[in-house]
Amino acid sequence: MSQRPATSPRPVRSVPKTGAAPSDYTTSAAVLDTAGATPMMAQYIEIKAANTDCLLFYRMGDFYELFFEDAEIASRALGIVLTKRGKHGGADIPMCGVPVERADDYLSRLIALGHRVAVCAQTEDPAEAKKRGPKSVVRREVVRLVTPGTITEDRLLDPARANILLAIGRIRIGAGKTEADQVYGLAALDISTGRFALSEVPGPELASAIARHEPREIVLSETIHADPALARLWREIPAPVTPLAQAELEPAAAERRIKAQFGVSTLDGFGQFGRAEIAAAGAALLYIERTQIGVRPTLSPPVREASGATLAIDASTRANLELTRTLSGERRGSLLDAIDRTVSASGARLLAEHLAGPLTNLDAIRRRHAAVAWLAEQGVSRKAFREILARAPDLARALSRLGLGRGGPRDLAALRDGLDAAQALASHLAALDALPDDLATLGKRLKKVDAALVAHLRAALADDLPLKRTDGGFVREGYSPEIDECRLLGQDSRKVIAALQARYAEETACRTLRIKHNNMLGYYIEVPQAVGETCLKGVMRETFIHRQTMVDAMRFTSVELGDLEGRISGATDRALALETAVFDGLCGEVLAQAAAIAEVADALAALDVAASHADLAVERDWRRPVVDDGYGFTVTGGRHPVVEAALRLSGEPFIANDCDLSGEGRGRIRLITGPNMGGKSTFLRQNALIAVLAQIGAFVPAASARLGLVDRLFSRVGAADDLARGQSTFMVEMVETAAILNQATRRSLVILDEIGRGTATFDGLSIAWACLEHLHEKNACRALFATHFHELTALGERLSHLDNATLKVAEHKGTVVFLHEVVPGVADRSYGLQVARLAGLPPGVIARAGAILKNLEKSERDRPNRPRIDDLPLFAALSAPPMEETPPDREDGLRLVLDGIDPDTLTPREALDALYRLKAARDT
Known part of the structure; x- marks a missing residue:
């Protein structure tokens, strides 16, 4: 069938969720x-x-x-x-x-x-x-x-990304009906590698948990899917969502399904799982059973991820920090893209998994750091490891395809070469002394597979392999005498066919006579039309049997050719049958050691990730961080890993900056003011990314770093409408800020950028002011807070753990130069006009704005004795520490504000500001 493009393509219809009717x-x-x-x-x-x-x-x-x-x-x-x-x-x-x-x-x-x-x-x-x-x-x-979550073919998969099918179960705790009264079980299953992980999260953390797994597809019960409280979540998730009948997901049935998959009579050997986790695991296995039409994949036993084992990062923070994808959805430009030095597909997937869920276990973090430090120092060994790892195929995905019956000879070869690489790495590690714990453990895991299996695969498989086993020719010559005999017969028959063709050509005096083959006729003799007519009437009519007449040729067969075809066909079929038997035998041997092979695959990936971190640290002079159980956060000479990488390409240096949120002396919260484009957002993000890198076990872009363990990471940066949800820029900002203020703990790290800028000046200032006080008094967390509300810097004198910092700038001949250096102090202005000029606003607009600004500033200077609104007693009272002073009576406060206003001297802007202050005083 012709595959030419459609002449009048119509827009592709929006694809509904797969659970739709x-x-x-x-x-x-x-x-x-x-x-x-x-x-x-x-x-x-x-x-x-x-x-x-x-x-x-x-x-x-x-x-x-x-x-x-x-x-x-x-x-x-x-x-x-x-x-x-x-x-x-x-x-x-x-x-x-x-x-x-x-x-x-x-x-x-x-x-x-x-x-x-x-x-x-x-x-x-x-x-x-x-x-x-x-x-x-x-x-x-x-x-x-x-389906998106159940594919296994290499050509359909991203080699550097896990293909997660996420199943969700739920149980209710207590008598309440809110999300806080629900517990959700999550089963993350990657059929392409066999990975199977279970976890349990409270209702309010469901969205964050889903975002961490980045599933390609989600399955759940009809009851959960129909819950009105979750309807928005299912609409917003980019992955297709498939509901399953509730009756098929009863706990008893789910447990039976898990036992049947792994051939056990009890789940106790796998650990203690909650009811919600068992329900989720049962749903995942039911879906796999249906999509694979009864074929049982090779899965690793389920591993339970303990609650709080990873750094909690909500979906908006992941997006804002661009951990694995940029805001536009691309890998390029993300943190993952900037730090990925892995040389294998499995290593790339594991690195992405680490980045999605940084650790909160101090011992595990320190063990990873020790492994990276050792590899960074052992340059020769690290290079040797990476060269071997680069030759190792994707063991996990090859094993999965063989387990599902979709594998071919090349998958067996991938296992041969991957296991061969594992043996080489194990030998190399065994010859080294003073290995860190993690590397010593990896060396033992790399030896899990019997060396005899590798030798057998090497002896059985040819060097040049077909894609499919039905193509034959994949068994090495000399491995099976019987297969060799059948092949020899086929090769000799081809010589006989060539000789028969030459004889027929001589007898018919037709040099263009050919013996050909197709699936419909088998072997046949083809001659030009004129020669064919002669054959039918001449001496060859007894030899040639007419089969088919074409436009310009005729086709014949003969008894001799038919006998030869039978011999060839029998030999070929026999050889293929024998090779198929060899393939099945090798698959049986491989699958008998599936658990050990999966462990080897995991060890190869872990070694690749550690070597990747070490290589990056050496190349970019990254340092080993110290992570402890305190509440400090001290970074010296910190740099943004993504921005620094981009600047390196253009030969520009990155200006490093310190950050101290240790709370010793002052700054547990640092309030940052400074000009637009001065580098505030970069500074905020780089410190959040340094925390993430430290807790995945990597070195960090800094001269030194000592960090108290972070349990939750929050980020509120940027501004965007969410029109699909009917939310304005300011509403999105407030929703994300509310989540931070309601969930942040003392051990959390919070970065906030321009809170309150999406609404009226005094509304925004008041909200930003109150948020700062709440972070300081209630959350007591470590925070970086960037703002253009210079009035907030006054809080540095009142809040004991708040410190002011600013971005340095220099002016030269009317041009502003951003120095990108964070220093103690307060910015005197925002340099808005200079930034507008750099952005390309028309010169007339810039000139007019400058004139207006001069008039406003002159008006302010010409009335030096007029009291400023900020200096009036009411505002001073409103800005006092919460619960520390009693505000004045509302009526007296309003009178004080009115007494300080001279209507005849106010500019329009000052009059509007005064009106806002009066309204605020009335509402107090």
Whole structure:
């Protein structure tokens, strides 16, 4: 079928969540009646009716065909031609198709758009179907459901990203019905590697937990999906969400499903799991069973992630800090992109996992730091390790494909080469002295697999391997005498065919006579039309048996050729059958050691990540941080890892800055003022990223760092509307700020940028003022607070743990120079006009703004004796520490404000400010 682009492509319809009703996804075939349909189309309709929530890839010969609305959706999504095939119910049947050989390419595009695909294969030989009658249809069955969270093919997967299917269970605690009364179980399952992790989180932390896993697909019960309190969450999550019937997810059934998967009679050997975790694990296994049509994947036993084992980072903070993706959704420009020096796919995935969930266990953090420090010092060994790791294929994903029956000879070769690399690394580590604990442990884990398995794979597999086992030729010559004999027969037969062709050519005096082969005719003799006629009438008529007449050629066979074909076919089929038996035997040996191989794969990834950190530390002069159980936060010469990397490309230096939030003397909270573009946001982010890097076990971009363990990281930076949720910039800002003030603990790290700037001046100032006081008095956390409200700097004299800092600037001939240096003190102004000029505002606008500013400043200077609103007793009282002084009576306060106002001398702006102050005094 032609695959030319559609001539009039229509916009791709928005793909609904996979849990949507069939009528929301693909309706036409789901409601069609088989009455009046052809046998083939009746079969299609029946299979489609059982898979209404999927696009149906219906195998017909060398193509997967799609019909009805499926064809319309796929045509738009893939940009392929929409045609038609016959009629049904008096209307044309839309159709499009993709070649079987290129199906993975099209599947990857459909999966990326969030579609699910049911792959329907022919499960019967066409010859068998013909025996039932001339109109009999070849049997077809859905052999697999391809969904975003259950793919295993290399061409469909991102090698550097885990492909997580996240299942969610829930139990209620107590009699309440709020989110605080719910406990959620999460089962994170990566079928492509076998990883299976369980965890439990309270209701308010569900969104953060989902964001940490970055799932490709989510499955849950219909009850959870239908909960009105969670409706917004499911709409906002980018991954497709699939609800399952509640009746199938009962706790007893979930536990039985887990036991059956791992062949155990009790779960006690895996640890103690909560009811919500068991429910989630059962839902994940049920979904895997359905999508794989009964094939049981090779999974690692479930590992329980203890509550609080990782640094809590909510979704907005992850986005603001651009940990693994930038705000535009790209990996390039993220922290992960800046620090990734891994040389293997499994190492890249593990690094991303570490970055998504930094540790809170001090011992584990320190062990990782020790391993990185040792590797940084041992340059020769580190280089040798990385060279070996770079040659190691992706063991985990190759093992998974073999376990699902989708593997090929190259997957066996990947295991051979990966295990060979593991043995080499284990030998290298064993020869070294004074290894840190983590590296010594990795050396032992790398030896888990029996060396005899590696030797057997090496002896059995050829050097040049086909993609599929059905192609044959993957068993090494000399491994099996029987296979070698069959191959030799096939090779000799080809020589006989060449000799037979030469003899026939001589006998017919036709030099263009050829003996060819195709799947329909087998071996045949082809000659030009004129020669064919002579053969039919001449001496060769007894030898040649006519098979087919073409436009310019004729095809024949002969008894001799038929006998030879039988010999060749038998030898080839026999060789393939023998090779298949060898393949199955090798797979059996591999899967018998699946648990050990998975452990080796994990060890290779962990060594790659540690070596990556060490290589980065040496290259960029990053230092080992000290992480303790205190509440300090002292960074000397800190740098932003992403910005520094970008500046290095252009040859520019990064200005390093210190940060002390230890609370000794003053600053547990640092209030930062300074000009726009001065570097406030960079300074805030770099210190948050330094905390993240330290707690994943990496070195940090600083001259030194001593950090008290951080339990929660909060970031409120930037400004954006959320129109889909009906929230303005200021509303988004307030929602995120509320989450911080309600959840931050003394051990948390908070960075806030420009709180209150999205509303009226005095409203914003009041909110920022109150937030600072709350962080200081109630949360008592470490915080960096950047602002343009210079009035807030007065709090430095009243709040004992607040310290003022500013970004230095210099002016030269009317031009401002940003020095990007953080120093103690207070900014005198924001340099807004200079920044506006740099941004390219029209010169006329800049000139007019400058004139207005001069007039305003002159008016202020011309009335030196007029009391400022800020100096009036009421404002002083309002700005007093909470609960430390009693504000004056409201009526007296209003009178004091009014007495200090001379209406005849006020500028319009001062009058507006005065009005705001009066309103604030009235509401106090």
